[in-house]
Amino acid sequence: MADTAHRKTGVEGGVGLTALMVAAARAIETHRHDSLAQDPFAEHFVLAAPASAHWPVRIQQVPDGDANPLWGRFARYFGLRTRVLDDFLLRAAHAGGVRQVVLLGAGLDSRAFRLDWPPGCAVFEIDREGVLAFKDQVLGGLSATAKAARVPIPIDLRADWADALTDSGFDPGAPSVWLAEGLLFYLPVTAETYLVDTVDRLSAGGSALAYEVKLEKDLMEYRDSPLYTSTRHHIGIDLLTLFDGGPRPDSAGELSGKGWSASVHTPFEFTRRHGRGPLPEENDALAGNRWVFADKPPA
Numbered sequence: 153m154a155d156t157a158h159r160k161t162g163v164e165g166g167v168g169l170t171a172l173m174v175a176a177a178r179a180i181e182t183h184r185h186d187s188l189a190q191d192p193f194a195e196h197f198v199l200a201a202p203a204s205a206h207w208p209v210r211i212q213q214v215p216d217g218d219a220n221p222l223w224g225r226f227a228r229y230f231g232l233r234t235r236v237l238d239d240f241l242l243r244a245a246h247a248g249g250v251r252q253v254v255l256l257g258a259g260l261d262s263r264a265f266r267l268d269w270p271p272g273c274a275v276f277e278i279d280r281e282g283v284l285a286f287k288d289q290v291l292g293g294l295s296a297t298a299k300a301a302r303v304p305i306p307i308d309l310r311a312d313w314a315d316a317l318t319d320s321g322f323d324p325g326a327p328s329v330w331l332a333e334g335l336l337f338y339l340p341v342t343a344e345t346y347l348v349d350t351v352d353r354l355s356a357g358g359s360a361l362a363y364e365v366k367l368e369k370d371l372m373e374y375r376d377s378p379l380y381t382s383t384r385h386h387i388g389i390d391l392l393t394l395f396d397g398g399p400r401p402d403s404a405g406e407l408s409g410k411g412w413s414a415s416v417h418t419p420f421e422f423t424r425r426h427g428r429g430p431l432p433e434e435n436d437a438l439a440g441n442r443w444v445f446a447d448k449p450p451a
């Protein structure tokens with residue numbers, strides 16, 4: 153990622169602003185009559201930040217409604233992603249017996265507050281300091297109560313973050329579930345490789361990981377995709393300049409090499425499964441997106 157994207161550490165600009173974009177999408181999804189995921193906190197984040205206070209939080213506030221590439225199709229993508237990853241995390245906690253959840257690049261993810269976690273669960277949230285400070289300020293103003301032990305960890309994921317996590321009470325001896333949602337394409341290849349190595353090193357048998365990646369050709373081939381141009385036009389976020397431009401590692405392959413079983417899916421598979429969400433289009437920024445689910449076998 154261009155270093156300018158990291159100069160601002162809160163939600164007011166750079167990559168932090170993307171957390172507000174996803175929050176706005178989740179607010180819109182929440183208010184849909186056929187919503188796939190409910191996030192009652194999302195609109196509060198959007199309305200609290202000067203940078204996004206004028207953004208829509210309901211599709212009815214968008215003049216061209218679902219025809220708008222950003223607030224229609226792209227927002228529905230984020231709604232679908234939220235639902236699929238909610239299901240993944242809850243399955244690990246309830247069926248898999250995992251009690252440690254780590255959200256990497258947590259942004260304004262409110263899962264610690266809105267999902268029904270089993271007793272004894274801890275949710276570790278890693279993001280940059282300014283983003284987590286804004287999040288705490290908004291949630292504090294709402295007197296929101298977490299449904300798990302929530303542990304914010306303000307640190308840059310390009311640094312060595314493993315000690316910060318274990319110093320915060322994470323136990324590498326117990327199974328864990330990890331999520332990198334909307335994160336890896338902003339990180340340099342070295343940080344992604346470190347992340348995968350660290351997740352593997354700190355994961356006991358029976359742990360699970362889900363993450364989102366973009367195939368490299370996406371950046372080159374879909375430069376003029378309506379999703380990118382609409383995001384730039386409506387809210388001034390130029391995703392292409394925020395993405396790290398370097399070649400991407402084969403993280404699914406690396407995990408397989410470490411003994412994990414990994415499966416790679418297009419988002420469109422989940423659209424078909426849920427009966428709602430984006431389907432393939434011409435010149436589509438989503439064509440290169442993959443959702444990867446990986447399990448470390450029990451010891």
Ligand SMILES: C[S@@+](CC[C@H](N)C(=O)[O-])C[C@H]1O[C@@H](n2cnc3c(N)ncnc32)[C@H](O)[C@@H]1O
Pocket residue numbers: 167168170171174175256257258259260261278279280283307308309310332333334335338339
């Ligand atoms: C698109 S948002 C996604 C947030 C959240 N996972 C979600 O889906 O709602 C990307 C998040 O990654 C965080 N991020 C990007 N680069 C980071 C870095 N080097 N260290 C820590 N967090 C980072 C940003 O601050 C932002 O909150």
